[in-house]
């Protein structure tokens with residue numbers, strides 16, 4: 001602990017889970033900027049087709065397809081996953097279970113560097129001849145399987161390679177998350193005393209590890225089709241294009257929860273702390289999470305109702321899909337019940353947590369439309385779907401991500417963030433997010449297809465163009481609204497007021513470590529006496545009761 | 560009533576639309592109930608001097624039933640939606656009402672090639688007629704379309720008919736519809752299929768019975 | 784030692800073992816996905832048995848024995864660790880590595896024969912799956928050889944002492960790769 005590690009081992013090749021978390025966060029934020037840029041370019045083109053994008057230039061149709069593809073790929077795999085899983089999982093798991101580090105610190109470092117390599121490969125793919133991948137983030141073959149169909153050669157090969165590396169990185173990360181949680185819990189930290197975000201993180205890790213395998217096999221096949229001349233997905237060689245869709249979505253739906261569950265976890269941590277009340281229904285929430293995780297493996301074909309698969313398969317998948325609303329409804333109800341008779345403090349993290357909840361409700365409800373097979377005939381591949389998954393994934397990634405970052409910032413950097421800037425950031429984001437994505441539902445119901453570069457080429461979409469323009473203006477304002485966050489983040493890191501150990505008076509173990517925790521986290525490994533959300537407990541005089549505080553001298557003496 | 564959909568001109572479109580509204584009312588009610596409750600709680604239980612939060616872990620069955628009972632309601636409504644949905648799905652995609660009019664649509668980057676069977680009513684014979692991006696059908700008659708692709712996956716989308724079907728190379732997929740109102744409607748492609756995907760579009764011409772007969776006479780003048 | 788290296792665990796099972804088991808669980812889904820794809824596509828089309836008849840069955844049978852034997856030597860290497868016999872550990876690791884390389888050499892020879900006969904990866908859907916599945920498996924064998932080589936060098940330089948349980952972990956992986964072959968062999972060669 002006291003040994004000096006030098007610059008390289010402290011900042012770059014660190015095995016400290018907290019440093020690795022920050023490394024993931026940095027890369028995730030950098031990719032978020034690229035993702036935001038792609039959104040800006042696409043939105044401009046949609047609202048004002050074939051005009052020059054300010055600061056960029058004209059957008060050709062094949063370039064637009066590349067933007068669509070990269071926007072999805074970047075946001076899902078290079079923003080949401082590194083931030084929600086890798087950053088918060090790495091930072092929080094050892095601290096919240098009372099461990100000094102991950103079970104495999106060097107594997108942890110390796111997973112980050114493999115992710116960095118994946119990032120590099122994806123970045124290079126923008127600059128190879130033919131440009132980056134443009135077959136959609138879902139990469140459906142045959143379009144993606146033959147260079148002739150897109151005109152993209154190495155762009156798609158590198159795209160597959162980048163994804164494969166990303167998967168390997170998160171597989172190693174998942175192994176670390178699970179092993180650490182199973183094996184390095186502090187004395188007294190039973191599974192049913194784990195904070196809910198830890199449950200969410202390990203469920204996400206299990207979902208990822210058990211669903212990504214078939215897609216890795218599928219990616220091998222796709223790469224072989226492109227480079228070795230095999231015909232896995234090419235019907236002229238006896239292949240089956242729909243095979244990819246099954247492999248992709250068998251992973252794809254659990255993947256949604258891989259992102260969503262950690263997001264919900266942030267809400268479940270911040271909400272009790274700023275309601276001064278235990279989370280309502282701790283165990284029911286855990287059981288619901290597991291149930292949703294299991295169900296997520298038998299819903300994948302809801303992405304393929306009209307794909308050409310046997311139509312008799314549609315209704316069974318439609319039923320499982322719609323029923324998955326039950327466990328999530330329970331989690332939402334539990335969150336609402338937590339607010340009942342609480343003492344709510346509207347801090348920035350709490351605002352973002354509430355924002356996540358209210359936005360996620362709408363995203364969940366529109367999922368029922370998509371899950372209904374007959375409705376999907378009409379709304380499949382329209383902007384209704386686009387609006388739906390932005391309501392779920394934007395809420396998880398950004399609203400919940402901001403809740404998490406503003407809540408744990410004092411622990412990460414030892415300084416407080418500015419509340420005023422935080423609140424301005426929240427309200428701007430909340431208003432412009434809804435102003436952007438609510439109208440998108442109506443554009444979708446009007447029939448506007450995804451992934452078209454120019455809605456004005458269609459007579460039936462022309463009347464929707466004013467709405468498209470409105471969406472674009474709001475989307476740009478939404479992007480600009482992130483400036484207060486960047487300012488606040490950077491400024492607070494250097495100049496924020498120094499944070500104490502437990503500025504929110506919260507109960508979980510990370511708050512009994514110094515802010516920021518040193519290498520090794522705790523002075524002595526804490527001992528856990530109770531569940532993580534004992535706020536306003538009748539046993540304590542204050543309205544909080546940390547997990548590691550012995551109540552009676554005899555309990556303390558036993559240790 | 561509400562006109563956020565394009566005008567419906569198919570026999571099954573109305574059923575899709577009304578199922579949509581059923582789901583809209585159910586989810587709309589939940590939306591108002593949950594968001595309303597959140598706003599109410601936020602105002603009612605905001606932090607005030609001297610007030611302390613209640614200690615309610617919600618772990619006992621008695622307490623947890625506050626969230627379990629609504630979940631049962633959710634489940635019942637889910638099953639209702641599934642039940643109604645199954646009937647509509649069976650009608651649109653489950654089977655096809657019989658018809659003697661079978662038209663072949665072959666998608667390719669970036670056009671619809673539409674082949675009419677001609678007077679003999681059979682595809683693949685000498686009197687077949689090929690038209691690019693123009694689909695002519697009579698109103699009030701069931702039409703079968705045979706969907707094929709020459710290259711990548713496309714999606715045959717008729718917004719006004721509430722019909723969409725992906726077209727997969729290597730397969731022949733059949734769909735059906737019955738248009739109710741004469742007019743000219745678009746057939747966009749709904750699946751990303753390459754750089755020309757945006758703008759891949761065709762026209763559906765729905766004719767009255769008389770007009771359709773006239774159109775047929777124009778196309779095949781030698782036949783009776 | 785660094786204070787972050789804790790040896791006491793909450794479950795009593797070594798972390799390395801838990802990690803390897805999770806790793807193998809996700810590996811199962813990789814090959815499981817491949818095999819499931821093979822079965823589904825095969826059920827939907829014909830002409831597979833004719834193509835499979837062109838494979839070199841006897842070489843593959845020999846290869847199966849090679850791989851099974853290597854699993855045995857791997858077990859013996861682990862037994863040597865348990866018995867504290869460093870010399871035997873080295874011998875059996877060497878044997879396992881050699882058998883793994885033999886497997887790869889025979890496999891490469893098979894590929895050569897098939898490609899020479901015109902059965903390239905692009906020769907049809909059976910050949911796509913054949914090269915895809917055996918190729919991915921061969922990469923796993925190669926990975927196992929590398930792992931065993933690292934262990935062998937560690938024993939030679941006397942560095943393995945505190946980490947001898949790693950032989951067991953490498954063994955778990957090696958047996959897994961072996962078992963995958965037991966599935967691939969009948970699926971590709973016997974049908």
Ligand SMILES: [Cu+2]
Pocket residue numbers: 252253256299300302303
């Ligand atoms: Cu899904």
Ligand SMILES: [Cu+2]
Pocket residue numbers: 713714748749750751752753755756757759
């Ligand atoms: Cu298209």
